[in-house]
Amino acid sequence: MAERFITYFQCTVCKERNYYFSSNRKKEVKLELNKYCKKCKKHTLHKLVKA
Numbered sequence: 001m002a003e004r005f006i007t008y009f010q011c012t013v014c015k016e017r018n019y020y021f022s023s024n025r026k027k028e029v030k031l032e033l034n035k036y037c038k039k040c041k042k043h044t045l046h047k048l049v050k051a
């Protein structure tokens, strides 16, 4: 059985966790994406974070 990781994209402006998803990959991925933040009400830079 592979380990499961919960990861999410966190807004770098307000630190709100906006996009959750689960991943069973062990490989570490560092991603920064421009995504819509409901708290900032605009597109901001989001960082991929492992929970």
Ligand SMILES: [Zn+2]
Binding pocket: 011, 012, 013, 014, 015, 016, 037, 038, 039, 040, 041, 044
């Ligand atoms: Zn935000």
